[in-house]
Amino acid sequence: AQSVTQLDSQVPVFEEAPVELRCNYSSSVSVYLFWYVQYPNQGLQLLLKYLSGSTLVKGINGFEAEFNKSQTSFHLRKPSVHISDTAEYFCAVSSKAAGNKLTFGGGTRVLVKP
């Protein structure tokens, strides 16, 4: 079975400050990892994904994440946030063994303050 834990339910951050959202996963097989963003009253939009290769993944809107197999983590970072980054962020895991079933973490709500 696969699972995802997002350690922070809410992260307040000031505009232009850096932010890191933590994600840990559990799986007995090779995984694919994703970060999605959900703006108010909208669906989920992919920020970035790790399938294989380089462990540092760059996504849209200046976000990046690093896959760490030994720590089973996939933390999301942005060096300088904008007001428009206020949203909920979801980490997700899937695998071929699980039939590409996508399992989500509980989400982290980011509130960017001016």
Place this chain on the structure above:
Amino acid sequence: DAGVIQSPRHEVTEMGQEVTLRCKPISGHNSLFWYRQTMMRGLELLIYFNNNVPIDDSGMPEDRFSAKMPNASFSTLKIQPSEPRDSAVYFCASSSRSENTEAFFGQGTRLTVV
């Protein structure tokens, strides 16, 4: 492609009534997922299909819930009879299993059962 299309966007119904949510996946995608999102439980996978066949319906909460995928371009999620605790946002997502890509989400259906 117009993306994953869900209808209706909003549904308000009375307790005991039948509700049918509809989803049109992205053309060419062969995996389809139904998720439910609530404040209390976050994003829950209800059921997913590969090549129109239900693979895992362990997330379907009760027998009141049923899902079908009669062809590659259409799926329904039915609740009969509906109850107030079914109030949530229901998302449909699709992906291309053969490419192990991310899931693309629809805009969701906000269901309110009164």
